[in-house]
Amino acid sequence: MGGSFSHTVLKQAQSGDFRVQDDFGGSVLVTPPAPALIESYGSAYNTLVTALQAFPAEMWQWRALPNTWTIHEIIVHITDSEANSYARCRRCIAEPGSTVWRTMKWAGHGR
Numbered sequence: 001m002g003g004s005f006s007h008t009v010l011k012q013a014q015s016g017d018f019r020v021q022d023d024f025g026g027s028v029l030v031t032p033p034a035p036a037l038i039e040s041y042g043s044a045y046n047t048l049v050t051a052l053q054a055f056p057a058e059m060w061q062w063r064a065l066p067n068t069w070t071i072h073e074i075i076v077h078i079t080d081s082e083a084n085s086y087a088r089c090r091r092c093i094a095e096p097g098s099t100v101w102r103t104m105k106w107a108g109h110g111r
Contacts, residue, residue: 010031
């Protein structure tokens with residue numbers, strides 16, 4: 001700890017599924033952080049902003065196919081995911097040993 005990354009978590013979905021949570025058969029692997037990965041975290045915001053400049057704002061609500069996400073919905077999802085991860089990390093620090101990553105319990109599915 002002490003202000004540096006101590007590990008990274010690689011989440012992988014079960015074959016044929018998109019959900020990475022262990023409740024759905026996904027796996028979690030804790031690994032040492034790769035320097036390039038740490039750098040990508042630091043530059044992610046600028047990478048996203050640059051990528052979004054390629055699409056006019058009028059296009060952000062366009063849906064390619066039914067049941068697919070719009071650019072706007074993806075941005076909102078990224079923002080929401082970041083905020084939830086921040087809150088979970090704070091809880092991990094405040095409540096050592098607590099289980100904060102089992103999303104199905106948080107969603108009220110009782111697993």
